[in-house]
Amino acid sequence: MDKFDTLTGIAAPLPLVNIDTDMIIPKQYLKTIKRTGLGVSLFDEMRYDQDGNENPDFVLNKPQYRDAEILVAGDNFGCGSSREHAPWAIKDFGIRAVIAPSFADIFYNNCFKNGILPIALPQESVDVLTKDAEKGSNARMIIDLEAQTVTSSDGQVFEFEIDSFKKHCLLNGLDDIGLSLEKVGSIDSYETQIAQARPWV
Structure with a gap:
């Protein structure tokens, strides 16, 4: 998983509650188990008409x-399934x-x-x-995860709260597999001990 530390980027306004x-990804796209290739279908029913035109x-x-x-969105983002x-x-x-105000x-x-x-x-x-996002591509926000701040294009700073464990995982690019691999030394040591203590297993 990619690390997240500081991001300076264009923000798109989508102030819908x-x-x-x-709405984010319609059910017909749930057949795949791949994490890639779904971006083109993001917000499909809002981005395209019935003929597939933008x-x-x-x-x-x-x-x-x-x-x-x-993305700057409205309240209760990501509800549903x-x-x-x-x-x-x-x-x-x-x-x-x-x-968003809440998720x-x-x-x-x-x-x-x-x-x-x-x-x-x-x-x-x-x-x-x-x-600020409505200003377009010339208005870039800065998100600093370490400092837990969002800075608007005109310099206004907003502090946000985040769970320390989740913050650690993002800063270090650790998903569930990555977290397990951090303990690989302990896992190998345990398996060696078990093999010696119970060789019949």
């Missing part, structure tokens, strides 16, 4: 937001952080397992950052 995981009014189809790495394909699609599109619990935890930083801020702070 209750964006659920079916909706020019949707924020991620606008030229200034095609390279967005930050627990599909892990939702953060897969977000990450595959290129978004590394989502800022659904399962989606929030899935983000950390996939190298995405979900940042919960008070509504008034999100409103300021939404306005």
Whole structure:
């Protein structure tokens, strides 16, 4: 998993409340078990019309937001089903952080397992950052995970809270497998001891 420390990037405003995981990645794309290739279908029903043509009014189809790495969204982001394909699609599109007043619990935890930083801020702070994101590609935000701050393009700083263990995992690029591999020495030692103590196992 990619490490996350400091991100300076374009932020796309999507101030809709209750964006659920079916809106993020519709059910017809859940057949794959690959984490790549889903970015093109992110927000499929909002990004494309019935003929598969891009909706020019949707924020991620606008030229200034095609390279967005930050999403500033509304309350209760990621609600609905627990599909892990939702953060897969977000990450595959290129978004590394989502800022919102609140997140659904399962989606929030899935983000950390996939190298995405979900940042919960008070509504008034999100409103300021939404306005900042509306400035387009010339307005770049800075997210500093170590300092736990979001800095707007005009220098306003917003502090956010994050669980220390989740922070450690993102800073070091550790998913569940990576965490296990950190203990590989202890695991090997235990297996050697067991083999000697119970060779019949």
